Amino acid sequence: MEHITSVHNPRIKAWKKLQRKRERDRSGLFLAEGRHLVEEALKSEVQVKVIIIEESVELPPEWQVSDVEVIEVPEKVLRELAETETPQGMTAVCERPDRHNLLLESGRFLLLDRIQDPGNLGSILRTAEAAGMTGVIFGEGCADPYNGKVVRATQGALFSMHVQQMDLEEAVDLCRENGVPIFGTSLSGSTFTAIAPQDSFALLLGNEGEGVDEALLEKADQNLYIPIYGRSDSLNVGVAAGILIYHLRGD
Structure with a gap:
């Protein structure tokens, strides 16, 4: 498991940019903040690319994360990626689904x-x-x-x-x-x-x-x-x- 300790790390800086629409559109990525959203993303067809987890938090053993990169960070780094006042211990970098074929025929x-x-x-x-x-x-x-x-x-x-x-x-x-x-x-x-x-x-x-x-x-x-x-x-x-x-x- 990789360990990142600095808010100035290039990967942290790149992920922080995902708080802006322009970067989400450019990269096709978005952030899912908090345990519940990370879990729901893992259960769905959304591709979870990276889970950034606080040092004091453990991933639930039942989560299927064998194909997901997991990075451990101190609280200050997780806060850098958070948009809430009280981050819930983890954030996921997810790939935005490529959905452009909705047929308006019946439904x-x-x-x-x-x-x-x-x-x-x-x-x-x-x-x-x-x-x-x-x-x-x-x-x-x-x-x-x-x-x-x-x-x-x-x-x-x-x-x-x-x-x-x-x-x-x-x-x-x-x-x-x-x-x-x-x-x-x-x-x-x-x-x-x-x-x-x-x-x-x-x-x-x-x-x-x-x-x-x-x-x-x-x-x-x-x-x-x-x-x-x-x-x-x-x-x-x-x-x-x-x-x-x-x-x-x-x-």
Whole structure:
């Protein structure tokens, strides 16, 4: 097992750069911080390249790490790679899955328009995975799904989700061509309970402040809204996603 003691080590510096989207895009790598996320990554099809573990922490013997490089570091070095105030003893360097072949022919899809808050995005991905969604399409202007805060908010659900960046107008057009019903979210739409559960659908969710772009809403088969019975003027987009996803999928 290699031992790195300095925050100035070239490998530590290279991994720290993965906190930036540009470097994640360039390298195809991302960080999974904390024991739970490392374990979930190991259980998934995501390739774990390196596990960086604090000196005082031991890897669980049941983990399958024979093909993974393990590096031991002091706490100060692990903190250099951490984005949380209290690092949980380990971080993994993972390879971002090459997922660019999502066919919008049949299934249940989320189309995300400029969802910018990493916490919201992580919650949406976690809910989508729990509900068995087929895939999630990210339009231009969304937060990076491999941003550290997003990864943590998904609690590992990201590792088994098919996520793909794509022009949303193109995605909507493909859904229409393939007979997949498209539902937008808009206050000028119909109450969501008026729609029966669907075997296949695409749900458009929009920016926290501006909602879904009007040009996309015009292409939807129907636009839906969730009634507000209190004084709030809107629901958090992550909460709205959960309500609509589970209603539309029915069973």
